[in-house]
Amino acid sequence: MLEKASLEKAKTEVNNAYGKCDILINGAGGNHPLGTTSNPFFQLEDLENTTEGFKSFFDLDPKGIEFTFNLNFLGTLLPTQVFAKDMVGRNGCSVLNISSMNAYTPLTKIPAYSGAKAAVSNFTQWLAVHFSKVGIRVNAIAPGFFLTDQNRALLTNPDGSATQRGEQIIGQTPMGRYGTPQDLVSTVNWLCDDGAAFITGIVVPIDGGFSAYSGV
Ligand SMILES: NC(=O)c1ccc[n+]([C@@H]2O[C@H](COP(=O)([O-])OP(=O)(O)OC[C@H]3O[C@@H](n4cnc5c(N)ncnc54)[C@H](O)[C@@H]3O)[C@@H](O)[C@H]2O)c1
Structure with missing residues (x-):
């Protein structure tokens, strides 16, 4: 996906x-x-922490940042360069990007992923404007929290119970559950369908109320 050939x-x-x-x-x-x-929070003692695998802000490795930006941002831009060539000048074509809740307010611990998804939301708007004269609409969805291979180990323990982070996320999601693939379908169909012919450059949260909730 990151190789044009x-x-x-x-x-x-x-x-x-x-x-x-x-x-x-x-x-x-x-x-x-x-x-x-x-x-999630930097503490004074983190400067002295020599535990194997411990990473404070000062230990973040540019390789990890680069990997994440490449995967999410370039991984959106490069496929669009290749596949959208087919769409130029035709009617009813559209690109749908996948942003995230992290794009609005970053989650703790994951600055690279948050920044890269913010870039995806921003690029969605840029590209919507750029392609507006040639019949290609560009929108995005911003899913809340869905249990997938990407986050299963962060959100659930091996016995299936929730980690502390998993509990926090469900506590911050007013609907009180993770999303399911089915929750994405109608929005994806809507944004890709001609019924959305005048809609371009938007990012739609699908998050069980996460982004609306202050926590109080
Ligand atoms: N799971 C969530 O809660 C959540 C929330 C918001 C956004 N997202 C986004 O939704 C999208 C799907 O993620 P998911 O949760 O299903 O996770 P996932 O890990 O199950 O799926 C990610 C997919 O990306 C593919 N991929 C990774 N690197 C690739 C590469 N270099 N070339 C080609 N394919 C590659 C993987 O093979 C995998 O199929 C991602 O963009 C993710 O950031 C997920």
Whole structure:
């Protein structure tokens, strides 16, 4: 996905099987442990902490930051460069990006992922304006919390119970549960359908109320 030659190959296969591409969903994304702090808040004693694997802000590794920005931001831009060529000048085409709650207010511990998703939201607006004259709409969804391979180990213990972070997230989600794939379907269909012909450059939260809740 980050290699243009591989993307071009995928596009050729899609074109051979289905014809020109009308809809692109830039779904791939994720975080990297080297861009993640061990603690939510920096404490004075963190400067002296020599525990194996402990990472304070000062230990964040540029490799982890770069990996995360490349995966989320370049991983949205590069596929669009390849697949949106099919869409230029035709009607009813659209790009859908995947942002995150982190784009609005960053979650603790994950500065790279938060910044990269903020970049995805910003790029969604930029691209919507850029492509507005050639028939391509560009929107995004900002999912709240869905239990997937990306976050399962952070949110659940091996016995299936919630971690402290998992409990915090459910506590901050007024609907009191994680999202399910089904929760995304109608919004994805709506944004990619011609019924949304005058909608471009928006980011839609699908979050069980997370972004509306102050916690009080
Ligand atoms: N799970 C959540 O709570 C949540 C919340 C907000 C946004 N998101 C976003 O939703 C999207 C899907 O994530 P998910 O939660 O299903 O996680 P996931 O880890 O299950 O899926 C991520 C997908 O990205 C693919 N991928 C990663 N690197 C790639 C690469 N270099 N080339 C091609 N494919 C690559 C993986 O193979 C995987 O299929 C991501 O953009 C993620 O950031 C997830």
